[in-house]
Amino acid sequence: MPDKAVLDLSRLEEAFEDDRTGIAELLEMALETGKKHRRLLEEGLASADPAVVARAAHGIKGSAGTIGATVVYELAIELDERARAGNLTGTRERIDAIDAAYARVADQVREYRAGLS
Amino acid sequence: MLAGAVFLVVALGSASFFQIAGGAGTRAGYIWIVWLVATTFLVVALLSETHRLSRAVATNERRLRGIVDGVADALVSVDARGAVVSVNRAAAALFGFVAEEMIGTSVTRMLPDYTSVAGQQEATIVETVGRDARGTLFPVEFARGRDVTAGLGDERIIILRDITQRKAAEEAIRAAHDRAVEVAEIKSQFLATMSHEIRTPINAVVGMSELLLGTPLSDEARDYAVTVRDSADSLLAVVNDILDFSKIEAGRMDLESIPFAPVAALENATDILGAAARKKGLSLATYVAPDVPRRVLGDADRLRQVFLNLIGNAVKFTERGSVTVRAVVERVEPEKTVVLRFSVTDTGPGIAPDAAGHLFEPFRQADQSTRRRYGGTGLGLSISRRLVELMGGSIGFESTVGGGATFWFTVPFAQVVRDGEGMRTGALRGARVLVVDPEGEARQAVDQYLFAWGVVASSTANAAHGLELAKAAVARSGAYDAVIVDRGAGDDAFALGARLHAIAGLEAVPLVLVTGANETSSLHEARAKGFAAVVRKPIRRSVLHDALVAAIDGAVAPTIPVATFDGVVTQRGGDMLVLVAEDNPVNRKLALQQLKKLGYRAHAVTDGREAIEAVTHGNYDLVLMDCQMPEVDGFEATRAIRRAENARGGHVPIVAMTANALEGDRDACLAAGMDDYLAKPVQLAALGALVERFARGVRVAG
Numbered sequence: 176m177p178d179k180a181v182l183d184l185s186r187l188e189e190a191f192e193d194d195r196t197g198i199a200e201l202l203e204m205a206l207e208t209g210k211k212h213r214r215l216l217e218e219g220l221a222s223a224d225p226a227v228v229a230r231a232a233h234g235i236k237g238s239a240g241t242i243g244a245t246v247v248y249e250l251a252i253e254l255d256e257r258a259r260a261g262n263l264t265g266t267r268e269r270i271d272a273i274d275a276a277y278a279r280v281a282d283q284v285r286e287y288r289a290g291l292s
Numbered sequence: 293m294l295a296g297a298v299f300l301v302v303a304l305g306s307a308s309f310f311q312i313a314g315g316a317g318t319r320a321g322y323i324w325i326v327w328l329v330a331t332t333f334l335v336v337a338l339l340s341e342t343h344r345l346s347r348a349v350a351t352n353e354r355r356l357r358g359i360v361d362g363v364a365d366a367l368v369s370v371d372a373r374g375a376v377v378s379v380n381r382a383a384a385a386l387f388g389f390v391a392e393e394m395i396g397t398s399v400t401r402m403l404p405d406y407t408s409v410a411g412q413q414e415a416t417i418v419e420t421v422g423r424d425a426r427g428t429l430f431p432v433e434f435a436r437g438r439d440v441t442a443g444l445g446d447e448r449i450i451i452l453r454d455i456t457q458r459k460a461a462e463e464a465i466r467a468a469h470d471r472a473v474e475v476a477e478i479k480s481q482f483l484a485t486m487s488h489e490i491r492t493p494i495n496a497v498v499g500m501s502e503l504l505l506g507t508p509l510s511d512e513a514r515d516y517a518v519t520v521r522d523s524a525d526s527l528l529a530v531v532n533d534i535l536d537f538s539k540i541e542a543g544r545m546d547l548e549s550i551p552f553a554p555v556a557a558l559e560n561a562t563d564i565l566g567a568a569a570r571k572k573g574l575s576l577a578t579y580v581a582p583d584v585p586r587r588v589l590g591d592a593d594r595l596r597q598v599f600l601n602l603i604g605n606a607v608k609f610t611e612r613g614s615v616t617v618r619a620v621v622e623r624v625e626p627e628k629t630v631v632l633r634f635s636v637t638d639t640g641p642g643i644a645p646d647a648a649g650h651l652f653e654p655f656r657q658a659d660q661s662t663r664r665r666y667g668g669t670g671l672g673l674s675i676s677r678r679l680v681e682l683m684g685g686s687i688g689f690e691s692t693v694g695g696g697a698t699f700w701f702t703v704p705f706a707q708v709v710r711d712g713e714g715m716r717t718g719a720l721r722g723a724r725v726l727v728v729d730p731e732g733e734a735r736q737a738v739d740q741y742l743f744a745w746g747v748v749a750s751s752t753a754n755a756a757h758g759l760e761l762a763k764a765a766v767a768r769s770g771a772y773d774a775v776i777v778d779r780g781a782g783d784d785a786f787a788l789g790a791r792l793h794a795i796a797g798l799e800a801v802p803l804v805l806v807t808g809a810n811e812t813s814s815l816h817e818a819r820a821k822g823f824a825a826v827v828r829k830p831i832r833r834s835v836l837h838d839a840l841v842a843a844i845d846g847a848v849a850p851t852i853p854v855a856t857f858d859g860v861v862t863q864r865g866g867d868m869l870v871l872v873a874e875d876n877p878v879n880r881k882l883a884l885q886q887l888k889k890l891g892y893r894a895h896a897v898t899d900g901r902e903a904i905e906a907v908t909h910g911n912y913d914l915v916l917m918d919c920q921m922p923e924v925d926g927f928e929a930t931r932a933i934r935r936a937e938n939a940r941g942g943h944v945p946i947v948a949m950t951a952n953a954l955e956g957d958r959d960a961c962l963a964a965g966m967d968d969y970l971a972k973p974v975q976l977a978a979l980g981a982l983v984e985r986f987a988r989g990v991r992v993a994g
Contacts, residue, residue, distance in 0.1 A: 189976045190885040197885065205878045233920060236951060238878040240973040 181276075182283040183243035195291055202284045205238040209247075209277060212238070213270075219258075220266050228266060229258035235273065239280075246276040366452040369440070370399045374406065377447055386432075386454055388425035403452075409434050410448070422452065431459045476542070483538055490531050492971060492978045497524040499981030533671040536597075537654065540678045547682055552592035554632060554705070555580050555833060558619055561599035562830040569607050570808055575614040576607070578830045579737035582744030583621050585630055588705035594679050595703070598687075599634070601672040602699045606638035613639025613696070616733040617830075628707045631685075635700035643691040652677040652687070676701070720840060721746035724765070728758035728788065729778035729806065734831065738776060738806075741833055747840075755788045759795070766797040773844050777823075779807040786821040793822055802843035806831065868987050869911065870894040873903035873929065874918040874949065883916060883949075883974060890980050900924030904932045907944055914986045915946045917966065927964040934965035945986045949974060 184198065191197045212234035219227030232255035239247040254269045360367055366383035370376055376394050384391040387402045400406045402423060409420045414436050422432040437449035501521035509517060539545045562578050569576040599617070606615040615638045622633040643651065654674040680687040680701045691697035725742055729735040730753045742749040750765075752758050758775075765772055775792055779785045789803045802824040818826050824843035827836050870892050874880040880896050887894040895910065897903050900917075901924045907915060915933075919926040930946050937943055948961040948969035961969045970982055 186973060186976070187882065190882060190889050192889070201878060201881055201885075204881065208876065208878055230922075233951070234876060237876040237972065240951070241876075241878045241882050 178283060181244070181246060181279045182287075183245055184287075186241070186243055195287075199284075199288050199291060202242055202287065205242045205244070206277075206281055206284060208238045209235060213274075213277075216270055220263065220270070223263060225258045225261045225263055228263060229255055232258055242280075244276070244280045247273055247280060250276060366454075367437075367449060368394075368399065368402075368452065369447045369449050370406075370410075371447055374399050376402075383452065386424070386452060387422065399450075403432075403434070404429075410436070410450075412436055414438060419455065422454070430454060430456045479538075479542075483535060489971075491528065492975065494524050494528045494531065496975065496977035496981045497521075498528065499984055500977060503984070533675060536675050537671045540675065540682070545679075545682060547594060548591040549589050549706075550592075551587045551589055552595075553587055554590075554592075554595065554619065555584060555586070557592045557596040558599055558617060558634070559830070559832050561596050561603055562617055564600065565603050565607055566830055568604075569615060572607065572610070573612065574607060574610055575731045575734060576603075576617075576830050577614060577731065577733035577737050578617045578832075579619070579733075579740055580833050581618075581620040581740070584619050584632060585621075585705070585707050588630065588632075588707055590683065590703070590705050594683065598676045598679055598701060599636075601676045602636040602701075605672065605699070606636050606640065606697075610638040610640035610696075614731065614733045615639075616737075622702050625704065629704050630707050631702050631704045633700060633702045635698050637696065637698040639696045642693040642695050642697055643689070644693050648689075648691070651689070720837070720844070722748065723773040723840075723844060724748045724771075725750075725840070726758060726761055726765070726772045726775045727751035728755055728775065729753065730780050731778065734778065734806070734829065737831060738836065741831075741836060745837065758788065759791060762792055762795055762798055766795060771797050772801055774802045774804060774824075774840055776804045776806060776827075776840075779805060786817075786823075789822055804836075804839055804843050868892050868913045868983070870983065871903065871906055871910065871912040871915045872896040873898075873900065873906075873915065873921070873926065875899055875921040876918070879918070879949075879972070879974075883979075886974065886976050886979050887983070889976065890983060892983060900926060900929030900932075903929045904936075907933050908936065912944055914983060915944055916970070917946050917948055919948050919950045919961065926966075927960060930964045930966050947982060947986070 187198045187201060191201075212231045215231035215234070216228060219225070219229075219231055232251050236248060236251035236255055238244075239251055250269060250273045254266065254273070257263075257269075258266070361381040363380060364382055366386040367380040368376055368383050369378045376397055376399050379391050379394050381391070384394065387394070394402070403409075403420060404423055405420045409418050412418060417433050417435045420432060420434045421429050423429050431454075433453040433455050435451040435453075437451055439446045439448050441447075498521055501517050501524065504517045505514065505521065536545070558578060558580065562576055566576055603615060603617060615636065618635045618637070620633050622631040624630050652673050654671055677687050680703060683703045685701055685703035687699070687701035689697055689699040720742075723746075725747050727735055727738050727742070727749055729738065729751065732753065735751050735753065739749055739751050750761050752761060758777075762772065762775070775789075777785045777788055777792075785805060789805075792801060792803065793799055803822060804825045804827060805818045805823045806827050806829060807818075808829055825839040827839045870887055872880060872883045872887070872894055874883060874896065875898050877898075880898070884894050884896055895906065895912075897906050899921045903915065903917065903926075904924070906912070917926040917930060921929075924932075926948060930948075933944065933946065945967045946965065948966045949972050950961065950969055951972040967986075968982065970978060
């Protein structure tokens, strides 16, 4: 079972019950969506456009919140709020932190998948 | 004197010169001596005059110096090249120099921005920056004095004042203000979060325990579930009170101005509290004067909130007797404004005069034992007062200890339609009706309604007296057109009905039964026992009217309105179809899964445009709308859907799914035409409770 501090599956388990394949699919989907938003985040930072950063962070926040990736979720909320206020200072550090947290989520997802077969 | 001495010297001098030239011996010597003395005298006089003048100059200078050095402001004179010519003591102290060190140096050493401020008008004051001997910069006020003409050209006098402290004070004030604004912001954000983070789970607890109560339960389990539901209900009430109060305090309570029926707001409140009154054996009666306008402009929810509070208090504090709610027209003002007066009268313990003074203050209750005995936040009356005042009205009460209390309030409303029932009241004009009702307030209300409709009514509290009246009426060939019998009249209302029908001439008189709200089964029983219609308490004006008309016309009586929600559990709508509009595939998938799990059918679209399209062509019972979507967002999509509905009718409930639980978001959602909103990430229970509410057709906008 995944580490709750990194990936809290209770919301998904509540909805999917025993359908662990369904949960795994949703987790994969969240990682894929996360990558897409992660690229958008980089674009936003490169063009110094807070609106793009906010949109990307909002997307990350949504997926992470849904799958229970608590740390990523909290980081993304902060980034979203700062970007919406037009503040891009410290974005790089936060992206790094999100990457690190995401990597741990990805590990947990891999483990979860491995546990299925 | 000096002029005389000069004359003497000149005169004697020239005389002695001629004498010497003329060779006049001793006489010439004498004149010469006199000349010498005069000259000496002149020199002395000149010297003394010079000395006196220079002393006067020195005194003046000392005086000026004293003034200049005594001035608290720094004075510096600067020559045309920008070199310091002189400074006063304050200037030296201001910059931390010895005065002599400053003389001759460039003024920009002390005032780095001198050139930009030097050219300004005489006697105007600007702020600039000063630099002291150690290089520390500090704010100064700079004023240009009058230029003076001196040896090499004009000298400019400048006056400087250190404003470090004033600046610091200003900065402190600004910081304090910013901080206060920030705190207020944090507070309102906190409240917004509260509204979700507390209300959403409580709503879920209430909703789920209601569902639980609809399942087969042991008596013990049912008992527990009822307690859970009731506790959650009161918790929700407390939270709502606190939120409302904070909102009003923060000036964020905005009142609506839309047409609504004040009578409906009042009757709705009495419906809600009817169950509690019945539980305590209290009679809860309403009376609405016939001239109360059918529709007015205002905020129905807030008006109802005041009703709920006042009626709720009356029910809470009254142990036996009755609670009567009245609505009358206080006065009609020009410009189609009508002032309505609402009152709630109870037969409770009354309010002691010393408690009366602070009854409407927040967090105050009549006394501390009240708090222990009845609970509550003590905010209800205070919220009511503020709401009434926001609506432009006033609130007050009359009470004597042991003699019950009447809380009243007045509110001015712009009138939409006046006396809308006028068209229908004709149906009962001239009808003769007998009322048998032991409850004074209810009977009085019925009497007044009947009077307003032009009905000739006789009324009594006593069944036996009612029978006598009926017999007497028949005897003078004036049989009644209908008889209204309260369930509580005599031992058995049905027996009374039978005895009325047994009277010759009254065999077919239509009987209307007035009954408590929960006695739904009695409708069939009443019909079987010869009653034409059943009206439940608290009696609604329109329901009584329609029941009487139907009974007298011999038509089928209108079915009694659906009972209040307590005890009524609807099955989940398996045929309910939900549309999910969400751009994030992860959230979309989970929402669909959650709905599936809850037993609802659902479709999904990925942006606002598709949502508009789907709603236009599909037949959805509910739309879950993400607010932030690319292209057409949730707000815009909702506005478009509402616009289309305005044109062709209908109203599909739209619930926002928002990740930012801020007050502004909520307002934006409601302003766009959404009916409610859900915080993301969406909790299964919250979603369940919400869809459940809409499945029942109940709109609860937070």
